[in-house]
Amino acid sequence: MSEARRAISAARRLVVKVGSSALTTAGDGLDTARLDALVDAIADRVARDTQLVLVSSGAIGAGLAPLALGSRPRDLATQQAAASVGQLALAHAYAESFGRYSLTVGQVLLTSDDVVRRAHYRNAERTFSRLLALGAVPVVNENDTVATEEIRFGDNDRLAALVAHLIHADGLVLLSDVDALYDGDPRGGGTRKITEITGQSDLDGLSVGKSSSGLGTGGMMSKVAAARTAAAAGIPALIAAAAEAREALGAAGTGTAFHASDARLSARRFWLGYAAGTSGRLHLDDGAVAAVVRRRRSLLAAGITGVDGDFQAGDVVDLVDPAQQVVARGVVAFDVGELPDLIGRSTHELPAEQRREVVHADDLVPLRR
Ligand SMILES: Nc1ncnc2c1ncn2[C@@H]1O[C@H](COP(=O)(O)OP(=O)(O)O)[C@@H](O)[C@H]1O
Numbered sequence: 001m002s003e004a005r006r007a008i009s010a011a012r013r014l015v016v017k018v019g020s021s022a023l024t025t026a027g028d029g030l031d032t033a034r035l036d037a038l039v040d041a042i043a044d045r046v047a048r049d050t051q052l053v054l055v056s057s058g059a060i061g062a063g064l065a066p067l068a069l070g071s072r073p074r075d076l077a078t079q080q081a082a083a084s085v086g087q088l089a090l091a092h093a094y095a096e097s098f099g100r101y102s103l104t105v106g107q108v109l110l111t112s113d114d115v116v117r118r119a120h121y122r123n124a125e126r127t128f129s130r131l132l133a134l135g136a137v138p139v140v141n142e143n144d145t146v147a148t149e150e151i152r153f154g155d156n157d158r159l160a161a162l163v164a165h166l167i168h169a170d171g172l173v174l175l176s177d178v179d180a181l182y183d184g185d186p187r188g189g190g191t192r193k194i195t196e197i198t199g200q201s202d203l204d205g206l207s208v209g210k211s212s213s214g215l216g217t218g219g220m221m222s223k224v225a226a227a228r229t230a231a232a233a234g235i236p237a238l239i240a241a242a243a244e245a246r247e248a249l250g251a252a253g254t255g256t257a258f259h260a261s262d263a264r265l266s267a268r269r270f271w272l273g274y275a276a277g278t279s280g281r282l283h284l285d286d287g288a289v290a291a292v293v294r295r296r297r298s299l300l301a302a303g304i305t306g307v308d309g310d311f312q313a314g315d316v317v318d319l320v321d322p323a324q325q326v327v328a329r330g331v332v333a334f335d336v337g338e339l340p341d342l343i344g345r346s347t348h349e350l351p352a353e354q355r356r357e358v359v360h361a362d363d364l365v366p367l368r369r
């Protein structure tokens with residue numbers, strides 16, 4: 001058994017995320033039999049002395065049937081109405097289900113600011129610590145009814161990874177309708193199951209796609225991103241089927257395990273690379289990509305081929321390679337309006353007051369390692 005699986009099966013603090021597709025069906029709404037089976041596995045794990053936070057999607061899915069909505073609505077206002085109705089049903093179902101084990105649940109609805117803004121972090125951390133110390137099971141979802149298109153997470157995989165970092169979890173388990181990561185969308189058939197991801201090279205060449213259920217949002221893509229986010233924070237992750245929750249939360253012998261990175265990022269660098277919102281993009285040539293990603297150098301104006309977005313000095317931006325892949329994130333030292341005159345030029349050609357790195361190495365986190 002791999003180190004990652006051992007760590008998850010022995011974790012004292014665990015975040016478990018369950019997706020909409022594992023709890024709801026479009027026509028019938030919330031499937032309480034499946035919810036109960038999940039709670040059975042979680043209660044078992046809690047009884048084995050694990051402090052566990054459950055991040056549960058499904059509010060929108062659970063709100064469809066009571067509002068006589070046939071399928072997941074596309075517009076935000078109807079999604080919010082469905083979430084408002086569905087979240088109540090979801091919380092009620094969890095309270096009842098955990099009640100069978102005399103476990104108390106606490107509902108925590110978060111906006112992205114609560115986990116993305118560093119100043120708000122402490123607040124959320126305190127709430128979780130207190131709930132866990134009191135023996136309750138926090139049940140988390142995004143506060144969908146107030147989240148606008150601009151600020152919403154949209155997918156709970158990322159939220160779960162950030163919560164795992166926030167509560168200093170020892171493991172993250174992402175439960176879905178699919179039993180593992182495959183080298184292509186398994187609906188197509190002929191795909192191979194991947195059981196261990198030890199680093200970026202194991203992900204190269206895989207075709208990881210969007211959701212298929214019509215209820216989930218992020219698909220496998222957002223699960224892989226979340227597992228990598230956790231790994232960067234030193235937290236191993238497991239992607240498995242909700243139907244196999246007992247095995248995933250027991251010996252962790254199922255699904256796809258993502259190994260934690262050896263070089264655990266500091267809280268500031270983790271925030272910079274994985275939590276902060278970005279305001280624009282800097283396009284890099286191949287030489288600049290090699291310098292910042294492999295050699296960990298600062299980004300100079302000479303290696304930038306273009307900029308977009310609306311940012312000011314001090315904002316966080318994405319650094320993208322010629323294939324449009326985000327390869328790093330960093331704090332930019334210039335306003336967007338200043339850069340067009342500087343890019344592509346060597347530092348010594350620049351006016352004295354602008355002779356500095358565009359993104360300093362200390363403020364830059366490579367994302368593909
Ligand atoms: N490479 C892949 N491996 C596994 N699943 C994939 C892959 N590419 C796309 N998918 C799809 O992603 C879906 C899971 O995502 P999603 O429906 O958003 O789940 P959830 O609601 O649990 O978040 C799977 O049902 C599967 O069809």
Ligand SMILES: N[C@@H](CCC(=O)OP(=O)(O)O)C(=O)O
Nearest residue numbers: 020057058059060155156217
């Ligand atoms: N907050 C939304 C969930 C959004 C979401 O991430 O869904 P999923 O891809 O099923 O995990 C809800 O409760 O419906």
